[in-house]
Amino acid sequence: MFDRRLLQCFDWGLLALTLCIGTAGLVVLYSAVSASAVEPDLTLFRKQLIWYGVGFGAMIFCFLFDYKQFERLANFIYLASVGSLMAVLYFGKYVSGARRWLSMGPFTLQPSEMAKVAVIIVLARYFAKLINTDGLTLRDLMVPAFLTTVPFVLIVRQPDLGTAMVIALIAGAMTLFAKIERRALSWLIATFAMLVPLVWFFLRGYQKQRILTFLNPDRDPLGAGYHIIQSKIAIGSGMLSGKGFLKGTQNALSFLPEQHTDFIFSVLAEEWGLMGSLLVVILFLIVIAWGLSIAGRCRDPFGTMLSVGVTAMIAWQVLINIGMVMGLMPVVGVTLPFVSYGGSSIITMMIGIGLLMNVSMRRFKFE
Amino acid sequence: MTNYLDNVDSDWFSKRLSAALTLVIAAFVVLIARLLFLQVIEGGELRRLSEINSIRLRSVDAPRGLIYDIHDRLMADNRPSYDLSITVKDAHPLDQTIEKLSRYTGIDEAQFWESLEKAKGTRAYKPVLLKPDIGRDALAAIEVNRWDLPGILVNVSSRRDYIFSPSSAHLLGYMGEISVEELKNKIYSDCKSGDFIGKYGIERVREDWLRGKRGGQQVEVNATGQVVRVLSTVGATPGYNIVLSIDQSLQLTAEQLLSDQAGAAVAVDPSNGQVLAMASSPSFDQNAFISGMSHDAWNALISDPLHPLENKAIQAEYPPASTYKIIVAAAGLEEGVIDENTSHFCPGFLKFGNRTYRCWKKWGHGEVDVLKALGESCDVYFYKVGLELGVERLAWYASAFGLGEPTGVDLDNEDGGLVPTAQWKKKRVGVSWQKGETLSVAIGQGFNLATPLQMAMVAAAVGNGGVRYRPMIVRTIRTADGQTMYESVPEIAGRLPISAKNLWLVREGLFKAVNDRHGTAWQSRLEGMGMSGKTGTAQVVGRRDDDANGENEWGSIKDHAWFVAYAPRENPRIAVAVIVEHGEHGSSAAAPVAAEMIRFYLSGGQPKGDGPLAVAPASSAEGD
Numbered sequence: 001m002f003d004r005r006l007l008q009c010f011d012w013g014l015l016a017l018t019l020c021i022g023t024a025g026l027v028v029l030y031s032a033v034s035a036s037a038v039e040p041d042l043t044l045f046r047k048q049l050i051w052y053g054v055g056f057g058a059m060i061f062c063f064l065f066d067y068k069q070f071e072r073l074a075n076f077i078y079l080a081s082v083g084s085l086m087a088v089l090y091f092g093k094y095v096s097g098a099r100r101w102l103s104m105g106p107f108t109l110q111p112s113e114m115a116k117v118a119v120i121i122v123l124a125r126y127f128a129k130l131i132n133t134d135g136l137t138l139r140d141l142m143v144p145a146f147l148t149t150v151p152f153v154l155i156v157r158q159p160d161l162g163t164a165m166v167i168a169l170i171a172g173a174m175t176l177f178a179k180i181e182r183r184a185l186s187w188l189i190a191t192f193a194m195l196v197p198l199v200w201f202f203l204r205g206y207q208k209q210r211i212l213t214f215l216n217p218d219r220d221p222l223g224a225g226y227h228i229i230q231s232k233i234a235i236g237s238g239m240l241s242g243k244g245f246l247k248g249t250q251n252a253l254s255f256l257p258e259q260h261t262d263f264i265f266s267v268l269a270e271e272w273g274l275m276g277s278l279l280v281v282i283l284f285l286i287v288i289a290w291g292l293s294i295a296g297r298c299r300d301p302f303g304t305m306l307s308v309g310v311t312a313m314i315a316w317q318v319l320i321n322i323g324m325v326m327g328l329m330p331v332v333g334v335t336l337p338f339v340s341y342g343g344s345s346i347i348t349m350m351i352g353i354g355l356l357m358n359v360s361m362r363r364f365k366f367e
Numbered sequence: 368m369t370n371y372l373d374n375v376d377s378d379w380f381s382k383r384l385s386a387a388l389t390l391v392i393a394a395f396v397v398l399i400a401r402l403l404f405l406q407v408i409e410g411g412e413l414r415r416l417s418e419i420n421s422i423r424l425r426s427v428d429a430p431r432g433l434i435y436d437i438h439d440r441l442m443a444d445n446r447p448s449y450d451l452s453i454t455v456k457d458a459h460p461l462d463q464t465i466e467k468l469s470r471y472t473g474i475d476e477a478q479f480w481e482s483l484e485k486a487k488g489t490r491a492y493k494p495v496l497l498k499p500d501i502g503r504d505a506l507a508a509i510e511v512n513r514w515d516l517p518g519i520l521v522n523v524s525s526r527r528d529y530i531f532s533p534s535s536a537h538l539l540g541y542m543g544e545i546s547v548e549e550l551k552n553k554i555y556s557d558c559k560s561g562d563f564i565g566k567y568g569i570e571r572v573r574e575d576w577l578r579g580k581r582g583g584q585q586v587e588v589n590a591t592g593q594v595v596r597v598l599s600t601v602g603a604t605p606g607y608n609i610v611l612s613i614d615q616s617l618q619l620t621a622e623q624l625l626s627d628q629a630g631a632a633v634a635v636d637p638s639n640g641q642v643l644a645m646a647s648s649p650s651f652d653q654n655a656f657i658s659g660m661s662h663d664a665w666n667a668l669i670s671d672p673l674h675p676l677e678n679k680a681i682q683a684e685y686p687p688a689s690t691y692k693i694i695v696a697a698a699g700l701e702e703g704v705i706d707e708n709t710s711h712f713c714p715g716f717l718k719f720g721n722r723t724y725r726c727w728k729k730w731g732h733g734e735v736d737v738l739k740a741l742g743e744s745c746d747v748y749f750y751k752v753g754l755e756l757g758v759e760r761l762a763w764y765a766s767a768f769g770l771g772e773p774t775g776v777d778l779d780n781e782d783g784g785l786v787p788t789a790q791w792k793k794k795r796v797g798v799s800w801q802k803g804e805t806l807s808v809a810i811g812q813g814f815n816l817a818t819p820l821q822m823a824m825v826a827a828a829v830g831n832g833g834v835r836y837r838p839m840i841v842r843t844i845r846t847a848d849g850q851t852m853y854e855s856v857p858e859i860a861g862r863l864p865i866s867a868k869n870l871w872l873v874r875e876g877l878f879k880a881v882n883d884r885h886g887t888a889w890q891s892r893l894e895g896m897g898m899s900g901k902t903g904t905a906q907v908v909g910r911r912d913d914d915a916n917g918e919n920e921w922g923s924i925k926d927h928a929w930f931v932a933y934a935p936r937e938n939p940r941i942a943v944a945v946i947v948e949h950g951e952h953g954s955s956a957a958a959p960v961a962a963e964m965i966r967f968y969l970s971g972g973q974p975k976g977d978g979p980l981a982v983a984p985a986s987s988a989e990g991d
Contacts, residue, residue: 133379177383177387179383232405232413233413233416233417234417235402235405235406235413236405236406236409236410236412236413236414236417237410237413237414237416237417237418238406238410239406239407239410239411239414240406240407240410269402269405269406270417273406274402274403274406274407277402277406278399278402281395281398281399281402284395285391285392285395288391289388289391292384292387292388292391293384295384296380296381296384308387315391315394319394319395319398322398323397323398323401326398326401326402326405328397328398328401
């Protein structure tokens with residue numbers, strides 16, 4: 001029997017926030033795909049609308065069932081996700097030097113995007129059992145470290161450093177939230193400090209290039225450095241009120257790289273100015289605060305950790321993406337949630353929202 | 368019910384939440400501060416930068432690798448080409464600018480409008496190519512009137528210049544604009560549309576080495592699109608230079624000898640398989656491809672009945688005719704069907720079944736042993752040897768001599784020829800093998816097909832004592848500053864399955880063919896150079912098999928003339944195969960070509976009739 005309280009507790013606020021950001025994203029995407037050509041090519045825009053439709057379906061699917069089902073199925077979801085990551089390495093579509101996409105008939109899926117959700121679910125299940133005021137010991141951390149490393153390595157191999165990094169950061173945020181024992185924490189910090197130079201050796205040429213370019217944009221004024229310079233010009237030239245819808249010259253003249261995916265925030269800031277970009281940034285901040293409050297109101301450790309994980313995913317991607325286009329961070333391929341073009345990205349984010357809604361609307365069960 | 372907060376003091380939990388929120392807010396404060404900095408504090412300056420749009424990216428093309436012959440003589444060079452472009456956005460008013468441009472350069476306005484029409488849909492700020500490769504005069508006129516021509520750009524790009532064109536055209540190949548399909552190919556991933564890539568010959572096969580790495584420049588332009596200053600440059604890396612094993616003087620000699628005829632001439636070094644010359648006639652002008660060929664010119668090239676674009680040395684297949692007798696003789700000796708004492712009587716024909724198979728010499732050769740058979744090319748002798756061997760054994764030896772499959776030379780679209788077997792015929796033609804066909808095969812006719820390069824390699828292997836090398840054209844690959852990246856080493860493709868004694872007998876026969884008064888190539892002998900060889904006369908397809916070497920049924924279609932040779936007799940330094948299409952007789956049409964090539968090469972490049980001929984020491988060949 002359908003519980004009436006489910007409807008009463010439905011999180012209309014979160015839905016409204018998502019719709020606001022999504023609409024803003026579509027407006028900017030329209031500009032990004034149409035302004036640069038004489039005849040606007042709206043194929044990408046129409047595709048994005050379809051992705052939103054699919055995303056809404058996925059969102060609804062994710063809050064229809066009690067999220068406890070996800071806890072039960074956590075291992076299965078995780079294994080399926082790791083399986084698809086392996087498949088992509090062998091059968092993946094090769095696009096500009098990387099294998100990230102799996103062809104499913106006319107659609108291509110990016111399993112690394114879905115892997116984020118799988119890792120969140122499996123870690124939430126694990127941490128929910130162990131959470132306590134003393135914090136987790138080093139031994140407690142072995143399992144989550146392993147669970148994160150497997151997809152991380154598989155995604156780095158594609159190579160897709162941006163997504164791999166986001167997964168590691170989500171796992172880190174969830175772990176820190178669950179609290180690490182003081183002694184374990186100091187050990188970890190020491191180890192990390194030693195590992196950083198090691199990681200450098202495993203980075204690919206272009207990845208090192210990007211980090212060096214970030215540290216010194218003049219190093220490569222024609223490649224990544226050029227992109228950062230042009231992106232900064234685009235954002236800054238928006239000034240207070242922006243150049244107006246479809247009026248962004250940096251956008252129109254194709255000075256921005258990948259203006260419809262990773263650099264879409266530059267288009268937003270150029271055409272809508274500080275008012276537009278600040279509005280979107282604050283909307284994101286509200287969504288994140290909202291996610292944390294859902295975590296806070298939940299009376300079940302799995303629900304809490306799930307909400308924290310999803311919120312961390314949104315927060316990291318927003319911070320990294322916007323930080324990158326403003327020249328605060330090296331250029332890495334991380335999308336701006338709900339705004340950047342891309343089916344896998346949109347669907348993953350909508351799944352995340354669905355999970356948050358799920359936890360939010362079932363909080364009464366523990367009251 | 369799981370009620371974990373009963374065990375945890377809720378203060379602890381809400382502290383963690385507010386700490387998380389504080390961290391997030393702190394991070395967002397940084398983002399917002401950065402946003403304020405860019406849009407408010409730096410906003411005015413960045414808006415100005417975006418409005419003048421003054422920073423542009425310009426790619427710097429890499430010079431393509433050069434191609435040299437074996438003596439470091441430049442064969443393919445690069446020359447500057449001045450390409451005229453226009454940035455429509457900067458060229459206001461467009462009509463006047465085009466009109467003035469036409470007046471200054473003397474180039475028809477219509478041409479410019481045509482280019483602009485074609486480029487419709489490109490963005491106004493992007494330069495459109497108006498006319499590539501305008502001459503120096505037009506360039507000077509533009510430079511002088513630069514102030515009067517807003518939005519007009521002249522880019523210097525580099526274009527291929529084939530110094531000896533049309534010589535070596537098939538070998539070096541040519542370049543052309545990259546096609547849409549090719550752009551999708553991974554090997555051209557660093558190319559963009561409009562780029563020129565190798566389309567044929569060495570240019571295509573060695574594209575990866577010849578193409579350098581593009582560089583770029585970040586430039587600031589003024590309101591009319593002229594470059595004000597170069598902000599930074601990433602240099603282009605030039606492509607690698609290639610040294611071929613081709614001897615350009617020998618190549619030119621061969622081409623001259625073949626001029627006015629259709630055919631091919633290949634010369635290889637029997638001691639390592641390096642190709643010294645590869646001429647295919649008629650040839651074509653490679654430079655015409657570079658400066659943009661008209662439709663008519665292209666159609667004329669591809670509809671020419673003499674197929675000038677075809678590299679006849681590797682892409683045309685001919686019946687090897689009597690040159691194939693080298694293989695039949697070796698096979699017969701090795702299989703014990705004949706030995707040095709075996710002799711057959713040639714009355715001028717052989718009756719087989721209810722047909723008569725004729726020898727080319729109507730009144731017959733009389734008693735013939737293997738040396739005489741090779742020297743005088745007696746058909747009856749080889750009919751008999753072929754019959755005893757059978758088609759399968761003939762085919763096995765033909766394959767062992769490298770026929771029936773591409774030699775693997777480093778050029779594109781090489782054909783493999785054909786070694787017929789009974790099984791092959793049943794499968795492809797659908798009819799069983801007729802015994803009479805073995806007779807045709809034994810004298811190199813029938814279904815037999817070989818390329819001139821394959822036959823040159825047969826001559827080389829026989830001449831050098833039985834080693835089959837893979838023919839090679841690229842000798843060294845060097846960086847632009849002279850560092851060697853690749854050095855070819857002789858590659859052995861196989862060894863002839865013929866004993867030293869039997870091979871010696873075959874070589875004696877070939878020596879006789881040239882140096883015996885009755886030899887078929889006696890007319891072309893070279894005093895003191897010890898040329899050995901074999902003539903051949905290939906029936907032109909379309910004539911009946913049973914009429915081997917008979918009269919022409921159609922007077923207009925003459926036979927193809929073959930000659931394969933090597934010299935000197937021991938440790939040869941050059942092996943040659945020549946085919947002259949419709950040249951009629953190997954002895955009269957092909958042998959003189961081969962002989963002159965050999966004479967030219969062994970004398971170290973001396974023109975004909977220059978004092979007494981002598982075998983030149985090896986070193987003199989290096990000196991020219």
